[in-house]
Amino acid sequence: MAYRLREAIKEVPGMRYVVDNWPVHSGPGLRALAEVEMRHDTTDLNAEYGHIEETISTFYSRRGAAQRELLEARLCQVQDVQGSLSCLRGGAVRDDIELFEIKSFALRAMDIRAQLQALSFQCVELPDLDGAIAVLDPTGKRIPHFYIYDEYSDELRDARAALTQMQSSKTDEESIEQQRLHCVEIEDAVRRALTRRLQPYVDVLQQAHIAIAELDLLLGKAWMANALELTRPALGGNTLSLQGLQHPEVAAKLADRKLAFQRVDVALVEGVTVVTGANMAGKSVLLQSIQLAQHMAQFGLFVAAREAKIPLVEEVLTSMGDGQDHREGLSSFGAEMLRINGIVMASKMGKPLLVLIDELARTTNPTEGRAIVCGVVELLESRRIRTVVTTHYSGVNVPCKHLKVRGFQKDRVEGALGISNINRYIDYSLEEDSEGAVPQEALPIAELLGVDPELLECCRAHLAPSDT
Structure with a gap:
């Protein structure tokens, strides 16, 4: 059955904004x-x-x-x-x-x-x-x-x-x-x-x-290409390449606050790409931007990037957000595992897919969470399914492509740091990462935000030696 725009409006973050424009x-x-x-x-x-x-x-x-x-x-x-x-x-x-x-x-x-x-x-x-x-x-x-x-x-x-x-x-x-x-x-x-x-x-x-x-x-479509600064994508090839990628809705909201959206470059080969980064590092927006670009291209629209090379897929499968359903008695973890199982089953069909998984297993304990991430990555990598998995777990050492968000740039901070201006000092660009280690940014950011020093000292006392 054909996938229609009315369904994408409900399911693809940012598509409602595109249609409204x-x-x-x-x-x-x-x-x-x-x-x-x-x-x-x-x-x-x-x-x-x-x-x-x-x-x-x-x-x-x-x-x-x-x-x-x-x-x-x-x-x-x-x-x-x-x-x-x-x-x-x-x-x-x-x-x-x-x-x-x-x-x-x-x-x-x-x-x-x-x-x-x-x-x-x-x-x-x-x-x-x-x-x-x-x-x-x-x-x-x-x-x-x-x-x-x-x-x-x-x-x-x-x-x-x-x-x-x-x-x-x-x-x-x-x-x-x-x-x-x-x-x-x-x-x-x-x-x-x-x-x-x-x-x-x-x-x-x-x-x-x-x-x-x-x-x-x-x-x-022509009006949007001009007004939203969209680009004609080149179709085909083995790599999903998005240079100067942005999310139109997020960019518009930032512009309302006199802030600029930092465009990013990303190239996704066949197989799995693991993106590590601390909280607030823009990993979720990255996935949503990729998802939106793929859908815009296949709905016959230009895409929100300066340059785009997009292989066509039969379906875009995602696991994003909480997914908790009290009516069905599903916890966040249970709902996530059902989505992941659906992705794994679809990967057996042999059709071209784009899979986007945000903060996999974030609601369970770190030991099992890391194991789940490694298992999913290993399986999808073996099937050469083009996949992006974001995580804040370190030690995801399964052979695949690894990227990390550069993240918080402490040396760029000028004046008081607050929720309203913290994104000015986060570098959302991606770089190759051979170690798969997540930046330790939470406590430094909390300190700059003015969190009570006694609380911070207590928190630091519980860090493992390898984390300091």
């Missing part, structure tokens, strides 16, 4: 947005990336701004008529409101079609709807208005004329009412006839509905 103007676009599917075909995705680049070139150049504004204004006028088209396909007689909506949709679509043709923009092709318009526009005025016109039926024209004559000559009310009902019967017959005449155009109207949605979403 995805400008969509039309009714068809809004309907289609949540149904966008995660893609797995390189050719298909590269074609979409090419369309984004052409859209940027056409509508986001200095000369294209006016055309973009005109196109956006026209898209705002396009209603979602999917329900009416479905009923029309089934042969149900449409009322005046629905016939008006279909006519208005067709006219707006043709205006957009003419604009795209004038610009030689071929990323999205709208079909010719003149046949459908002719059915609903017997006067040929091409205005978004609908009425059961006299031009539809000579009988209707004559009946209405007779009714007008009877009303002006003060004919008795009973006769006038009978004539009015006669007109209504003819109008109903006209609606049935219009429904039959429109049915051959249902497919082409449906094609236009889909094309309008594609155009709207494409225009939004």
Whole structure:
């Protein structure tokens, strides 16, 4: 079953922010947005990336701004008529409101079609709807208005004329009412006839509905590429490489506080990469940024990095957060072990995966926790599953790639240290690590934050000699 954007919004941290910043103007676009599917075909995705680049070139150049504004204004006028088209396909007689909506949709679509043709923009092709318009526009005025016109039926024209004559000559009310009902019967017959005449155009109207949605979403992708400083990813290869990676939502929140997000470089080969670092070292944000980049690429979006090389996967599997479920009686550890078991079972299927595990076994005792980390790393490494495991345990000495977060830079601290400014002095960049030792930063940071000296002294007394 296809994995859709509406699911990713709930499951991928930061995807809601991306979607909230995805400008969509039309009714068809809004309907289609949540149904966008995660893609797995390189050719298909590269074609979409090419369309984004052409859209940027056409509508986001200095000369294209006016055309973009005109196109956006026209898209705002396009209603979602999917329900009416479905009923029309089934042969149900449409009322005046629905016939008006279909006519208005067709006219707006043709205006957009003419604009795209004038610009030689071929990323999205709208079909010719003149046949459908002719059915609903017997006067040929091409205005978004609908009425059961006299031009539809000579009988209707004559009946209405007779009714007008009877009303002006003060004919008795009973006769006038009978004539009015006669007109209504003819109008109903006209609606049935219009429904039959429109049915051959249902497919082409449906094609236009889909094309309008594609155009709207494409225009939004191009806007985001500019506004969020996104980059076209190169697909394929054996290494997931993200240079200058950032998390758009976290970056925006930091910018609100006049702080800058530190972009990081990461390269993930096949097999496991263990990332060690103290608490507050940004390991969770790193995993979320990788997860978001992979999903954005496979949903046909540019990604939040300065350079990106992304192998496609069938699925992104994660174990992040608490996962505790009181309704099921699951502790944090129990929920985590069920997620890890699901990852291990999926790794047996032989399909390409990206696995992201945050602070594995952090809720159990250090001895068993370290053993669990080593066991999971060993198993996934043996299956060459591209995996990132973050941990604050030292001594994870299983053969695999090891990175560490550079972490807290005490020598850079100026003035008082507090929660509001501590991130200024943390270096979130990654470096190769052959020892797998976690930096001992907790007590120095606590001291700089002004924690009671007596408490700190008691804590230091319990450090093992190897930890000092």
